[in-house]
Amino acid sequence: MPASSSASPAPVATDxxxxxxRTGLPAEALITDxxxxxSYANDMASFCEAGSPAVVVLPRTVEQVQHVMRTATALRVPVVPQGARTGLSGAANASDGCIVLSLVKMDKILEISPVDRIAVVEPGVVNAVLSRxxxxxxxxxxxxxxxxxxxTxxxxxxxxxxxxxxxxxxxxxxxVLGLDVVLADGRLLTTGRRTAxxxxxYDLTRLFxxxxxxxxxxxxxxxxLKPxxxxxxxxxxxxxxxxxxxxAICRIMERGHTPSLLELMDRTTVRxxxxxxxxxxxxxxxxxLLCAFDTADPAADLAAVGELCTAAGATEVVPADDPAESEMLLQARRLALVALEAVKGTTMIDDVCVPRSRLAEVLEGIDRIAVKYDLTIGVCAHAGDGNTHPTVCFDASDPDESRRARESFDEIMALGLELGGTxxxxxxxxxxKKEWLSRELGPVGMELQRGIKKTFDPLDLLNPGKLF
Structure with a gap:
């Protein structure tokens, strides 16, 4: 690959x-221990390098974020933004000598408008808190x-x-209709709108x-927001x-059904x-296969889908009797990744998305890869989108098993691209996955991506070494 923006700026004396x-931040906003x-060095991804931050900053105001970025620009210090660090690709991992900018203290819901059907929030608001x-x-x-x-x-x-x-x-x-964004040099940019x-x-909101x-x-x-x-x-x-x-998934989508949820769990994940x-x-x-409807008559929709599942070869079709039973099934799906991690202690969670029509091919290919590398690979999927989460379970203390895990992960990504996916x-x-980005985007796409990065962040201070 050509030279990328992965090289961090030279470190500055921590003092x-x-x-x-400290000239623009309260003492409680700085962590130096x-x-x-x-503990702020990593997100939840495996096989991702992380450095040692010089300081962790927890701002509470926009002005404090601006001060951090002005300081970083003046001293040429890299800044790694973080939320709850639940990410699965290493995007929130620290680099040596960086400022970790954790936004979890900026957690206010500023406005909820039923008329305009919008919410205005700070970045540290937890998803479930906003939903409720x-x-x-x-x-x-x-x-x-x-x-x-x-x-968040x-x-x-x-x-x-x-x-x-x-x-x-x-x-x-x-x-996301609009954003307020602090740029690398500390300027505040407002993008987008509040209107329908x-x-x-240019759509800068989508760019961010x-x-x-x-x-x-x-x-x-x-x-x-929606009703x-x-x-x-x-x-x-x-x-x-x-x-x-x-x-069954193909039949459901082909017949024009619009379930609110269509999820798949393989046998390894279920167990x-x-x-x-x-x-x-x-x-x-x-x-x-879990299928849900939030329509005026969900029972009728589930009955129609049940017939399609039976026609596709389902051995049993069980509609939930009430919302409580439905929630139990959804909770089982939400536990999938945590449960797979418990199998061997460590996981690599892939995120390959393919056209729905090729979902069976990617699942069959993952089975072959699991056998080839003698690994346990569980798959849960947002099946209605073709978005699979093959989860490689391995013992991180075993060097050979770790090697096989990484190789199987790469082979799954290659399979996804071969099938017209991402x-x-x-x-x-x-x-x-940054080594794979160029394979998907190609040289022209990568040139433009790097050009956009340089326009917004000419000193390469924001999350250096990520993406490319």
């Missing part, structure tokens, strides 16, 4: 940096990553995250969504093969969830 930061700063707050107004914020009880809106914006409901409601990018529509100028903190620091977001839908009901369908489950939480899921199945549907590139 000089701290002295300058190395035992504590070390808008529900009190009869509104709904759809993006709901599996980590929604802990992940700023982190969701940084990685353009998705969630279980994407098949009907879409991903984070479709709900608007096309004035998914940029993984490499272009600016999001300090406020205007988010679109709260009826309570959803869930159907669980068991299949004797992943191919049959994928056939891991049962082992972790004693959920009572059927361990004899090769693939468990290396990441919602987790981002970060450190983990």
């Amino acid at each position: 000089d940096l701290l002295a300058e930061l 190395p035992d504590i700063t070390a 707050a808008v529900n009190e107004h009869g509104l709904y914020y759809p993006p709901d990553p599996s980590s929604w009880e802990t992940c 809106i700023g982190g969701n914006i940084g990685t353009a995250s998705g969630g279980l409901c994407c098949v009907k409601y879409g991903v984070t990018a479709e709900y 529509k608007g096309v004035a100028g 969504v998914g940029s993984e903190g490499s272009l600016g620091i999001v300090v406020k977001a205007v988010l679109a 709260a839908p009826p309570q959803q009901l869930v159907l669980a369908a068991e299949f004797a093969s992943a191919a049959a489950a994928c056939d 891991a969830v049962n082992s972790l939480a004693n959920m009572g899921l059927p361990e004899t199945t090769e693939a468990l 290396i990441t549907g919602e987790h981002g590139v970060g450190v983990l």
Whole structure:
């Protein structure tokens, strides 16, 4: 690959940096204890290098963020923005001598407008907290990553995250109307709008969504809301093969159904969830499909989908009787990644997304890769989107198994590209996948990506070494 922006600026004496930061920050906003700063070095990804931050800053105001960036620019110190560090690609990992800028203290919901159907929030607001707050107004914020009880809106914006409901409601990018962003030199940029529509100028808002903190620091977001839908009901369908489950998925989408959720768990994942939480899921199945509707008559929609599942070869179709049973099934799905981590202690979570029509091929290919490398690889998927999360389970203390895990991970990404997919549907590139970004985008795409980065961050201070 050509020379990238991965080289960090030369480190500055920590005393000089701290002295300058203290001129605009309260003492409680600065953490210098190395035992504590070390805990901010990583997100949740495996195989991603991380450095030792010089200081962790926890601002509470926009002005404090601006002071940090002005200081960083003056002293040429790299800045790594962080939210809750639930990311899975190493995008929030520290670099040596950097300022870790943790935005978790900027956690205010500034406005909820039922008329305009928007919420205005700071980046540290937790996804689930926002969801519950808008529900009190009869509104709904759809993006709901599996980590929604802990992940922040700023982190969701940084990685353009998705969630279980994407098949009907879409991903984070479709709900970000406007942003306030502190640029690398400390200037404050406002993008987008509060209105239902608007096309004035280039869409800079979308440019920041998914940029993984490499272009600016999001300090406020205007988010679109929807009216709260009826309570959803869930159907669980068991299949004797992943191919049959994928056939059912294709039939459901081809017939024009719009489920609020369409999720897949393979046998390895089902057994891991049962082992972790004693959920009572059927361990004899090769693939468990969860389908939900939040329509006016969800029972009728589930009945129609149940017939399609049976026609595709489902061995059993069980619609939930009530919302409580439905929520139990959804909780099982949300536990999938945590449960798979418990299998061997460490996981590499892939994020390959393929066209729905090729979902069966990617699942079959992952099975072959698991056999080839003699590894346990569980798969859960946002099946309605073709977004799979193959999860490689391995013992990090075993060098050979770790090597095989990394090689299998790369082979899964290659498979996704071969099938017309992408290396990441919602987790981002970060450190983990940056070697693969050029393979997907090509030389012209990479040249333009680097040019955009240089325009916004000419000194390469913002999250250096990420993406490319």
